[in-house]
Amino acid sequence: MKHLYQDKSTVSITIAVPMLLQSLEGARLAGLDIERLLRKSGIEPQQLIDEPEKRVPLDQYVLLSRYTAGAMQDEIAGLFEKPMRIGHFRAMALTSVHAKTVGGAFIRSIEFYNLFENSVQYQIEEVGDEIIFTATRIPGHKIGNTYAIESSLTVQHRFMGWLANERIILNRVTLDYPAPSYRHEYHYMFYDAPVEFDQTAITLRFNKHFMSRPIVQNESAVEGYVRRAPMDVYLPVSAGGKVTVEVRNKIIHYVETNNQQPELRDIASAMNLSQQTLRRHLQKEDSSFHVIKAQIRRDFSINLLGNIELSVEEIAYQSGYTEASAFIRAFKSWTGFTPYIFRKGLLS
Template sequence: MGLSFDKSIKTAKNSVSALYVNQALEGIRQENYNLEDLLYQCHLTEEDLYRKEQRIEIDKAVKLYKLCYQVTQDESLCQLEHPTQLGHFRILALSLLNTRTLGKALRRMTEFNNLFHNSFHFSINTSHGQTTYSVERIPGHKILTTHAIDGVLSLAHRFLGWLCNDRIILNQVSLDFSPPDYKNEHKHLYYGAPVLYNQPINSFSFDNSYLDHRIMQNEASVESYIRRSPLDLHLPIDVGGALTQSVRLLTKKAFTQQKLPPELDDIASHLNYKSHTLRRRLSEEGTNFHTIQSQVRRDIAIHHLGHPETSIEEIALHTGYSEPSAFIRAFKNWTGFTPLQFRKGMIVDEP
C-alpha cells in the first residue's frame, strides 16, 4: 500500500497575482501585439488582469508567458532597452555547469549578463558574512515596469538555488521603487524575505555559507528547466523561521539516507524537543511537520524529474511512495501538473 498524500501545500499560491502578470504584459500592449488573442488561448480576458484579488492558475500563467515569448521573440517581453533573444537564458545556464560552486557560478552569471549592457548593470559584494547581488538601472535605458526588476531578481535567486539543489534563504531584498499594486506577491517571489522599498539600488543578500554549495545540475536537467520555464519562478515556496529550516534540513537528510519520511518524534529528539513542543513551535512559525514533509518531497521530486535517466517509479521511491500512482496524485496536488507534464515542460504550439 502506498503512503497517503495530502493537500497541505496546495493553496492559493499555486497561482500568480493577476496584477503581477498584468505588468508583465505592458510591453506586449505598447508594441501592439494581439494581446486579446493570446489571453483567449489561455482562457483569460483583459478584465481578469485588473482585479485586485484575482489570481491566475499557474498553468494558464505559464502558457501565457510562453505564447508571449514566441510572438515577441524576446525573453524580456519588450520591457528593456533591447530585446533579449530567445535562447539567452539557456546559454547562460549551460555556461554555469562547470563552475563547480555557487560562488563561482554567481560570478560568471554576473559577468555574462554585463556583456549585453541592456537596462541593468549587475554586481556582487561580499562583506560582513553575507553576499549581496545588485541590479542597478543603466541611466537612459528603458525599464518599462517594476515587473522587469522583480523578474530579474527572482530569476537569479531561484535559478541559483536550483543549481545547487537547495533553497537560498534571503536575508533581505531591496527595491528602488515604491510598493507596487502586486506587493503581496513579493512574499512568494522572495520566499518570505523582508523587502525594503524606495532604496538606492535593487538587490538581495544571503549568507556567505551558500557560496561553497556544489553545482548539482547537468545539461539534461538544464534542458528540462528551460522547457518548463518560467514555471519554477512561480512554484509556491514556504520558508518559515529558523526552526522550520532545521526541520526541513533534517527531513531532507532522512529521505536521502533511507528514502522514507522521518517520524516527528525522531526529528524532535534530534533537536532536543518534546514532540508536542516541536509542534507548537512550528505552529508559531506558521507551518507544521506534515507540510514541511510534503514540501521536501516536492523538492526532491523536482530535482529528479530534471534527470531523464531517473524513472517515475524511481522518483516515487526517492520521495517515500511505494506506489507510483500515489506519488503522481501527490505531485499534481503540489504543483498542478503530473510528473510527466512537469518533466516534458508545457509545450505550446507555434501561433
C-alpha cells in the first residue's frame, strides 16, 4: 500500500501488485477462479502480468478482499491452517471495544484469537518502557506466505489504534522471514518503523504509554468498521500527539455544541493560544488543523453513509458542505470511493 502522510486529507492509496497476488495465494490453491474474482473487482488480470510494477487502487483491492473472503467463507482467505469463518473479526472487535484502554483491548483480542489455535498464538508483555506484541507460529500449522503474517499484524495494530482514535507509533518490527519483493510497502504499513527481517521472533514493539490510551469507539462504530472492512486498515490516521488529540477533541465538541464546523481561530481561542502558536505546535507533531478537521469530516460522513435513510446531499450538509459536489470530491480524495460507490459496494 502506498500513501504519503504529509497531506492526509487528499491521500491517494494504492496497493502493490506483488502484495495483491500474495493475498490471493490461498484462493488459488483452493481452486477458485482468480481471473473472475479480479474482473469482478474491476481489475484486468492480464494487466497484472504485463505491468507487475503497476499499483491497484484501494477501492478495487477492498472489493477483491471481500469477494475472496466471501467465496471461501474465510477471513484469512485460505492462508492459515483452519478457516477463520466470516464473523471472527466482528466478534473480536465487539469484545475489544468494551475494554477501557488500548491495553485492555489488546488483551481481549489476544485471548479471543488464541482460543482457536489457528497457525499463530499471540502474547503481549511489558519490558521496561516498551510493549512487545508477539506472534508465534504453531508447530505443524500452515501459514501460506508472508502476507498472512504481515496482514494479521497490520489488522491488529491498526484496529487497536482506531479504537483509541490514535496512531500507535511502532519503535520496531521484527519478522522471522526474508524481505519480500515488495518490502518497500512495509514503510507505509508500519508507519515508518524500522523493520528487521530474518529475526528469531515476529514482534511489534511500541511505548507502553499507548496501553493507557482510552477507548473512544462504541459498538455502533465497530459495526460500521466491520461493514467497511478492510478499508479502514489502509486509511491514514493522525500521528496522535498531545496537541493533535486535544485539537481533535475540541473540534468534535465544537461541532456537537454549535452544529457547525469551527475555524482555526475558534479552536485556538478555546485552548488559550494564538493561531500562530497552535499552528506551530501542530506542525511539530507532523499535523495541521486542516488535516485534523478533514479526518473528522471523513469519519463523520463514513458513519452517516451507514444510514440508508439519509441521502448523499443530506450527509454532505451534515458534514459541513454547502454543495454535494464538493463533498463527493472530498470523500473520493479521502477514501478512493465516491459516496455512492462506497454505500452500494461496501455497505450492501
